[in-house]
Amino acid sequence: MSLLIFNSKGIYCPPAKVYIDPWKPVKKALITHAHADHSRWGMEEYLAHHDSVPIMKHRLGSDIKVQGIGYGEKIQINRVEFSFHPAGHIPGSSQIKVSYKGETWVVSGDYKLEDDGLSAPFEPVTCQNFITESTFGLPVYSWPKQQDTFAEVNAWWRQNQEAGKVSIIAGYALGKAQRILQNLDTDIGPIFTHGAVENTNAVLRGQGYPLPATTLVTQDHKKADFKGSVVVCPPSAMGSPWIKKFSPYATAFCSGWMALRGARRRRAADRGFVLSDHADWQGLNEAVTLSQAENVYVTHGYKDIFARWLREEKGLNAQPVETLFEGESLEGTDD
Numbered sequence: 001m002s003l004l005i006f007n008s009k010g011i012y013c014p015p016a017k018v019y020i021d022p023w024k025p026v027k028k029a030l031i032t033h034a035h036a037d038h039s040r041w042g043m044e045e046y047l048a049h050h051d052s053v054p055i056m057k058h059r060l061g062s063d064i065k066v067q068g069i070g071y072g073e074k075i076q077i078n079r080v081e082f083s084f085h086p087a088g089h090i091p092g093s094s095q096i097k098v099s100y101k102g103e104t105w106v107v108s109g110d111y112k113l114e115d116d117g118l119s120a121p122f123e124p125v126t127c128q129n130f131i132t133e134s135t136f137g138l139p140v141y142s143w144p145k146q147q148d149t150f151a152e153v154n155a156w157w158r159q160n161q162e163a164g165k166v167s168i169i170a171g172y173a174l175g176k177a178q179r180i181l182q183n184l185d186t187d188i189g190p191i192f193t194h195g196a197v198e199n200t201n202a203v204l205r206g207q208g209y210p211l212p213a214t215t216l217v218t219q220d221h222k223k224a225d226f227k228g229s230v231v232v233c234p235p236s237a238m239g240s241p242w243i244k245k246f247s248p249y250a251t252a253f254c255s256g257w258m259a260l261r262g263a264r265r266r267r268a269a270d271r272g273f274v275l276s277d278h279a280d281w282q283g284l285n286e287a288v289t290l291s292q293a294e295n296v297y298v299t300h301g302y303k304d305i306f307a308r309w310l311r312e313e314k315g316l317n318a319q320p321v322e323t324l325f326e327g328e329s330l331e332g333t334d335d
Helices: 053-060 146-162 176-183 195-206 241-246 281-291 303-314
Strands: 005-007 010-013 018-020 028-030 045-049 066-069 074-077 080-086 094-100 103-107 129-134 166-170 191-193 230-233 249-255 271-274 295-301 317-320
Touching: 045 053, 053 066, 053 195, 129 281, 129 303, 146 166, 146 176, 146 249, 146 271, 166 241, 176 191, 176 195, 176 230, 191 195, 195 230, 230 241, 241 249, 281 303, 295 303, 303 317
Parallel strands: 018 028, 028 045, 045 066, 103 129, 129 295, 166 230, 166 249, 191 230, 249 271, 295 317
Antiparallel strands: 005 010, 010 018, 074 080, 080 094, 094 103
């Protein structure tokens, strides 16, 4: 029997009788990160990195039974050894290494190789079997450097300010929004936030993450209060009546999907900035190479294409697997 298997509830480790990122209720779940498609409600017990714990309690309920673990710390469950390693995706995100009787697996969760200055940077973990995402598993996805993207974002904000418009930027409430906030030029003007973003900010600030001063948008604010400002909100807020209070405004999405023509048009945004918390094509290939794995299991996104590339071009034993992980959605909820 394999050390890890994919079944109807998630990624299961039979000897330890635990699941990793299960999508149905189980007794014990090891969680790679706190986004909703990987950290779901209903588990009897959770194990996650220390920085994921407060976010999970915020999202799933303060009464969940969750144990924190540090990067590089080892824990044994029924003689199976587990350890958590930085994935670089969002704060607290982890790759989970599983070792038993000479067999090693790494469940990478979601990851990116570029150091965003907010999350613990990705660290390669060698193994025999590597489970990788492929949200952006096509050569067309090649990310610009973060500093170049944010130079464009801040220039856009200045232009809107000069035109008398409020700048509204959409990014997931956990991870993407804080990455945006951390790189905004606070000398340009004030920063306002949607409630979903500000609530997440409060949790991360409580853990010591340095974020710029932000103001929660409330019903008490007058239109004049937003003059020259930038507003950071989740993608779901873009199509809601909430946005009308900022008129006149200009809108932008920060997403890896903005690398494709038509994505910005489909969302009717004024600007699209290429910024993803997932690895691009080069990053996916580099992560697989650094793992030194002989067997690669590819989840969500372009899994069939990427698995075929790894087989035909890299000579690896690679196969796509079905999961309920979503990756980065253009439509967006708040993850």
